[in-house]
Amino acid sequence: MDILSRAFLLFVDATFASSAVALVVMVVLKLFRHRLTPRIRHIIWLIVLVRMLVPVLPASPISMFSLLDIGTRLEQSFSAQKPEPQAATTDLQQTIPLPIPPTPIEKLPADNKGPSEERTSDENRIGHLQTPSTYPAAVQIASVVWLTGVIGFMLYLSTFLVRMQLKRKELRLVTEPHILSIMIKSCRLYGLQKPIPVYTGNFVSSPFVSGLFRPYIYLPEGICKDFGDDQLFHIFSHELAHYKRKDIVLNAISSFTLAIHWMNPLAWLSIRQMKAEQELACDAYVLELLGEAEAVPYGMTVIEGVKRYSSNRQPHLLSFYGAKTELERRIHMIKSFKQGSYKLSVAAIACVAVLGAFTLTNASSTVIANSPKTEAVTSEAKDGGVQANKQEKVLFDPLDRTFNNLEKAVRLSDLPFKVPAVLPENTQMDRVSVSREKLDQPGVFKTTSVSISFERNGLVSLYARAGANDVESLLQEVKSWFEDHYTDIKEEKVLLKGREGREVLKATLTLQDSQEVVYVWIDQGIGYQLLHSGNLTEQESAALINSMKAPDQELFSRYVNPDLTDLPVYDTGDLERLLKPLDFTPKLPLQLPGSFTTNGPDLTTKINFSLPENEEDKKSKVFFMFFTSGERHSKEWKRVNFTQIKDNGIYDKVKKEGQIAYGQIDGQPFFVKVTPVSINGREVLKTNTYKIDGTLSPPTDPNLTSYLWKEGDVCYQAMFRDDGTDQLEVVRYLLNEKPVDLNKLRQ
Numbered sequence: 001m002d003i004l005s006r007a008f009l010l011f012v013d014a015t016f017a018s019s020a021v022a023l024v025v026m027v028v029l030k031l032f033r034h035r036l037t038p039r040i041r042h043i044i045w046l047i048v049l050v051r052m053l054v055p056v057l058p059a060s061p062i063s064m065f066s067l068l069d070i071g072t073r074l075e076q077s078f079s080a081q082k083p084e085p086q087a088a089t090t091d092l093q094q095t096i097p098l099p100i101p102p103t104p105i106e107k108l109p110a111d112n113k114g115p116s117e118e119r120t121s122d123e124n125r126i127g128h129l130q131t132p133s134t135y136p137a138a139v140q141i142a143s144v145v146w147l148t149g150v151i152g153f154m155l156y157l158s159t160f161l162v163r164m165q166l167k168r169k170e171l172r173l174v175t176e177p178h179i180l181s182i183m184i185k186s187c188r189l190y191g192l193q194k195p196i197p198v199y200t201g202n203f204v205s206s207p208f209v210s211g212l213f214r215p216y217i218y219l220p221e222g223i224c225k226d227f228g229d230d231q232l233f234h235i236f237s238h239e240l241a242h243y244k245r246k247d248i249v250l251n252a253i254s255s256f257t258l259a260i261h262w263m264n265p266l267a268w269l270s271i272r273q274m275k276a277e278q279e280l281a282c283d284a285y286v287l288e289l290l291g292e293a294e295a296v297p298y299g300m301t302v303i304e305g306v307k308r309y310s311s312n313r314q315p316h317l318l319s320f321y322g323a324k325t326e327l328e329r330r331i332h333m334i335k336s337f338k339q340g341s342y343k344l345s346v347a348a349i350a351c352v353a354v355l356g357a358f359t360l361t362n363a364s365s366t367v368i369a370n371s372p373k374t375e376a377v378t379s380e381a382k383d384g385g386v387q388a389n390k391q392e393k394v395l396f397d398p399l400d401r402t403f404n405n406l407e408k409a410v411r412l413s414d415l416p417f418k419v420p421a422v423l424p425e426n427t428q429m430d431r432v433s434v435s436r437e438k439l440d441q442p443g444v445f446k447t448t449s450v451s452i453s454f455e456r457n458g459l460v461s462l463y464a465r466a467g468a469n470d471v472e473s474l475l476q477e478v479k480s481w482f483e484d485h486y487t488d489i490k491e492e493k494v495l496l497k498g499r500e501g502r503e504v505l506k507a508t509l510t511l512q513d514s515q516e517v518v519y520v521w522i523d524q525g526i527g528y529q530l531l532h533s534g535n536l537t538e539q540e541s542a543a544l545i546n547s548m549k550a551p552d553q554e555l556f557s558r559y560v561n562p563d564l565t566d567l568p569v570y571d572t573g574d575l576e577r578l579l580k581p582l583d584f585t586p587k588l589p590l591q592l593p594g595s596f597t598t599n600g601p602d603l604t605t606k607i608n609f610s611l612p613e614n615e616e617d618k619k620s621k622v623f624f625m626f627f628t629s630g631e632r633h634s635k636e637w638k639r640v641n642f643t644q645i646k647d648n649g650i651y652d653k654v655k656k657e658g659q660i661a662y663g664q665i666d667g668q669p670f671f672v673k674v675t676p677v678s679i680n681g682r683e684v685l686k687t688n689t690y691k692i693d694g695t696l697s698p699p700t701d702p703n704l705t706s707y708l709w710k711e712g713d714v715c716y717q718a719m720f721r722d723d724g725t726d727q728l729e730v731v732r733y734l735l736n737e738k739p740v741d742l743n744k745l746r747q
Helices: 002-031 038-053 074-078 085-095 114-129 137-170 177-189 229-244 247-260 265-290 292-309 324-335 346-359 382-389 406-412 471-485 538-546 553-558 572-579 650-657 727-736 742-746
Strands: 198-201 208-210 216-220 401-403 428-438 445-455 459-465 486-495 503-511 515-523 526-532 596-598 602-605 621-629 638-646 659-663 669-679 682-687 704-711 714-721
Touching (some): 002 038, 002 265, 038 265, 177 198, 177 229, 229 247, 229 265, 229 292, 247 265, 515 538, 526 538, 572 742, 650 659, 650 669, 650 682, 650 704, 669 704, 669 727, 682 727, 704 727
Parallel strands (some): 198 216
Antiparallel strands (some): 428 445, 486 503, 621 638, 638 714, 704 714
């Protein structure tokens, strides 16, 4: 019984500590609810899960339990020390009326054997029959109740798993080529070489992914008829996001944790919140891969699914739609999703590490009352500043551009916007975006707006808009972003005390579970909108607005974010950053014969060149470009892929074996014969006609032909569709192309 009681008190210690951590996490997420990305919010909830699972943690003076002075263990409060022999004698003397002398037994004279022998005999007998427990009766009873609940919960989980296995045998394996082709497309999105089986039936009415060791995706019957290809692609992508993120394993651990902490209501609430953030993180993962343009269609798939399939949902399954109460948060996140927000920044990792150090440690035996404060050290981003000052040649010129420094945005924009010269403490610029429109005169653009996002425990957004007439229209535009999501709005005109005494219109939009604070004003014909979710005080907002000034060199040096890497390639400076992971200088043709143009290069891995030989080879970097001609979805549309990789013996091996290995979607290799041909007096290996997934490709997939050649330590490959492109003309052009010279390219 003592072993069980000790285990119970260890649980009580852990559940109280995890409850305190859960409350801290709730406060943190509430304070920064609109400044933390879904992935970070989910990771923060994992801290509570770790605290529940690991009761024994290292001690630290910065632990929250040290700061709150609640670090002593509960077992010390409930347990009594086992009595020493002398203490046991005294207790027996008080409770058992035996004829013994009042002096302790060890002090009796050696010849006084009669009474002492009688007492020792009775003591041994009574001690054997009535050994006092180390723990109070209440603790022992609670221990039995707790263990009973744990066993009952484990039996329930085991029954559920058995039932799921039995149900799987009743489901029908989906073999329709149309559905499997969508599944294969989704697998490619995540780089999965082997597709996950898809089953269908009438088990539940919502899609889900399940299976720890043999994962599969379930689709309810009829969904393939009710939903279109794009919607099915969204569903598969979401479920595969769960699979890639290891959410199946994580949810199994969560269920095991609840079995131990079933007595704690905060444990149930924490796991529930963690799973809710898990769904948001999955949505963000999907949109990170699909892009912002797919956010609205993806959100419509979620809404449509809730209407049709949200009933009869199993709580332990990773369902695509989830509960109706979660719909609004998901739609709000999807609507406001920004590309790159799923990635973990250094600042985000640091914040989680600090929070973990605060919550995932126990109280130190010696609490330091006045620990030294950590000073925030800021350094000037010299590399970013130098990069901004270079005169870079534009390579690709879309209407909307995003930069990691202010100077490049100012050089591009013809809008004389202002920026804050004073930023609140711990505020860092994230990125600057410029939106333009074409004018009638060729090559002439007009800037319509500039937006700057700042990181301050989340995002603070500042917009500058051309042609603003009145503050009411600026505010109305902000309202339209939130549409019907706000329940109340409070407007007031504020006169900010400062050098200009600027009058601004302030509005507080009350949303379902949050608030958005908006300041709008007009300065020299340019409208400004400042948005935050309460992470700026009124004084900080006023100081920011009053400090607005035209950008200068001093501000250029401050408005730089060298850590921002998820940027498109527009000019030679962007290209230079992209080339750093490569160990060679690639060719960079901007166009190909036959009116082929490109959207720019990208960095990918070996699987997009040929089949990797091992795990290390999978990491080999490939410089990838694709070129198109004609309107997409028209008969005139054509495409050419041009890939480059560090050779490392690739070409000689293909030539020697007379074949090249590509990878099918299921991870299996398929081999395509190559034949040496001479083009421009150079040896080139030409493949036979093949399809992208070998025998797994449907007949509708286009036939492909590739050409491989080697120059120095670089292997090149040009891949063509069977679309009438003059392949030899393009290969000749690429053979004559020289590796890019950044210095000449900048001229």
